[in-house]
Amino acid sequence: MLELDGTQGAAPADDLIKDATDQTFMADVVDASQEVPVIVDFWAPWCGPCKTLGPALEAAVQKARGKVRMVKVNVDENQGVAGQLRVQSIPTVYAFHKGQPVDGFQGALPPSQVEDFVQKMAALGGDDGLGEALEAAEQMLVAGDAAGAAEVFAAIAQEDPASAAAFGGMVRAHLALGQVDQAEAVLNGAPAELHDKPELEAARAALELARQAEHAGPVDELRARVDANPDDHQARFDLATALNAAGDTAGAVDQLLDLFRRDRDWNDGAARTQLFTIFDALKPNDPVVLNGRRRLSSMIFV
Numbered sequence: 001m002l003e004l005d006g007t008q009g010a011a012p013a014d015d016l017i018k019d020a021t022d023q024t025f026m027a028d029v030v031d032a033s034q035e036v037p038v039i040v041d042f043w044a045p046w047c048g049p050c051k052t053l054g055p056a057l058e059a060a061v062q063k064a065r066g067k068v069r070m071v072k073v074n075v076d077e078n079q080g081v082a083g084q085l086r087v088q089s090i091p092t093v094y095a096f097h098k099g100q101p102v103d104g105f106q107g108a109l110p111p112s113q114v115e116d117f118v119q120k121m122a123a124l125g126g127d128d129g130l131g132e133a134l135e136a137a138e139q140m141l142v143a144g145d146a147a148g149a150a151e152v153f154a155a156i157a158q159e160d161p162a163s164a165a166a167f168g169g170m171v172r173a174h175l176a177l178g179q180v181d182q183a184e185a186v187l188n189g190a191p192a193e194l195h196d197k198p199e200l201e202a203a204r205a206a207l208e209l210a211r212q213a214e215h216a217g218p219v220d221e222l223r224a225r226v227d228a229n230p231d232d233h234q235a236r237f238d239l240a241t242a243l244n245a246a247g248d249t250a251g252a253v254d255q256l257l258d259l260f261r262r263d264r265d266w267n268d269g270a271a272r273t274q275l276f277t278i279f280d281a282l283k284p285n286d287p288v289v290l291n292g293r294r295r296l297s298s299m300i301f302v
Contacts, residue, residue, distance in 0.1 A: 015069070016061055016062060016066065016069050016070065017058055017061060017062075017069070017070045017071075017072070018069075018070075018071055018072070019071070019072050019073075019074070020040075020071045020072065020073050020078070020081075021073075021077070021078050022078045022079075022080035022081050025071075025073070025078075025081045028071050029071050029096050030096065030099050031099070032069060032071075033096035033097050033098060033099055033100075034098055034099055036066070036067065036068060036069055037067075037068045037069070037095055037096065037097045037102075037121040037122060037124045038068070038069045038070070038071055038095070038096045038097075039057065039061065039068060039069070039070045039071070039093060039094075039095050039096075039117075039118065039121060040070075040071045040072075040073060040093065040094045040095070040096065041053070041054055041057055041070060041071070041072045041073070041091060041093055042073050042075050042082055042085075042087045042090050042091060042092040042093070042094075043072060043073070043074060043075070043090055043091050044074060044075050044076050044090055045074070045076070046076075047090050047091060049090075049091055049107060049108035050090060050091045050108075052108050053091045053093075053108040053109065053114070054072065054091070056109075056111045056114040056115075057070055057093070057114055057118065058070060059111075060111075060114050060115040060117075060118035060119070061118055063115070063118075064118055064119065064122040065159070065160070067122035067123075068118060068121050068122040075087060075090060085101070089106055089107075091106070091107065091108060092104065092105075092106050093105050093106075093117075095117075095121045097121070097124045102121075102124065103117070103120070103121065105117070130156055130159060130160055130163065133152055133155070133156050134153075134156060134163075134165050134166065134169070136152060137149045137152035137153050137156070137169055137173075138169065140152065141169070141172065141173055141176060146173045146174075146176035146177045147173075147177060149169065149173040149176075150170055150173035150174055150177065153166050153167075153169035153170040153173055154166075154170055156169075157170060161191055162191070162193075162194070164190075164194045164197035164198070164199040164200055165199050167186060167187070167190040167194060167199070167200060167203070168197075168199030168200055168202060168203040169199075170183075170186045171183045171186050171187050171200075171203035171206065171207060172203060172206055174186060175206055175207065175210050180207070180210050180211065180214065183203075183207055183210070184207055187200065187203055187204060187207060201280060202280055202281055202282075202283075204280075205277045205278075205280035205281035206281040208277055208281075209244060209245075209277060209278065209281055212241050212244075212245070213241070213244065213245030216238070216241045216242040216244075216245040216246075217238055217242055218242070219239065219242045219243060219246055222235055222238050222239035222242055223239055225239075226239055226255075230262075231262065233259055233262065233263060233266045233267070234267075236255050236258065236259045237255075237256070237259060237267070237270060237271065237274070239255050240252040240253075240255035240256045240259070240274065241274075243255065244278065249278060249282070249288050250288050252278065253275065253278060253288055253291075253292040256271045256274055256275050256278075257271075257275070257292065257295055257296060257299070259271040260272055260275070260296065260299060261299055264299075272296070275292060275296060278292075279292060279293060
């Protein structure tokens with residue numbers, strides 16, 4: 001269970017990997033797999049491939065952060081359980097879940113395949129409540145408790161550093177608090193492998209809009225300029241920026257669509273670029289996005 005300090009009810013680090021015997025196999029593997037998947041590595045000291053596979057398995061299990069455990073069985077010393085499971089060559093790997101063997105393989109695998117196997121087994125055990133925590137954080141953010149949402153998102157990211165949703169949520173929460181620099185620091189500090197994830201792209205777009213908002217002019221003055229001269233494209237673009245900064249995203253999209261209709265090539269297509277930035281910052285199923293994309297498409301394909 002996730003706690004706000006980033007801990008959960010997973011096995012302590014020193015329990016993630018252990019040696020088992022014929023006598024302890026039932027407790028260490030079968031019973032333990034009721035709580036979390038357990039990977040069993042059947043090996044022997046004289047086995048060359050075992051010396052490669054074992055460390056790769058251990059590294060992948062440690063990386064899974066408690067979502068899967070590993071048990072090592074020396075077949076020279078524990079022939080009973082090896083015989084029961086018909087282990088005929090080594091290395092042999094079995095994965096147990098809910099007391100039953102669910103997958104396995106024989107022979108050494110490349111590290112990438114070993115990690116894929118471990119991650120697949122870890123997924124059998126669920127996400128330790130992280131999905132529910134993400135949903136709760138999103139609800140807190142919608143309800144206006146951005147500070148609370150930021151705390152929960154941070155706890156999830158600490159528990160699962162591969163959660164793009166947690167990092168993206170942290171960015172959005174800090175932006176909601178007006179902490180633009182902190183949001184940028186979170187975004188820059190996210191693991192490199194997450195940078196192209198949709199959640200991080202959306203956060204990046206939201207951050208860009210927040211930076212623009214810092215320089216947005218007064219809405220009433222900009223609206224008066226547009227009313228006085230509808231062909232003042234810069235004023236209309238600035239009005240869209242100010243409206244979005246004020247929380248009127250639909251109004252900002254309306255102004256940008258009007259600008260695109262009047263002169264789609266103005267300022268190197270700035271209206272279209274800004275529209276896509278707004279769309280990227282919102283959820284794909286947001287009515288503003290769906291309506292805006294439909295209207296933009298109708299202008300483009302005429």
